[in-house]
Amino acid sequence: MTYSITKEIRIHHDDGWHYEFLDDDQGCIEVSSLQGSGIEVTTGTLHIPKDCIPHFISVLEELK
DSSP states (O other): OOOOOOOEEEEEOTTSOEEEEEEOSSSEEEEEEEEOSSSOEEEEEEEEEGGGHHHHHHHHHHHO
């Protein structure tokens, strides 16, 4: 048997949408934007290399 352990973090908003962050175990973080009630619909997915995360965060901080 093969097992995998995944790490998942979600940011939920009261309006029904949320962001989901997943470690793909291949050096990238997958960020998905989901919305809907009952049935989740993915509206977009980003694949961010782990070595790029500090730069990604810096840009978000500048836009804040």
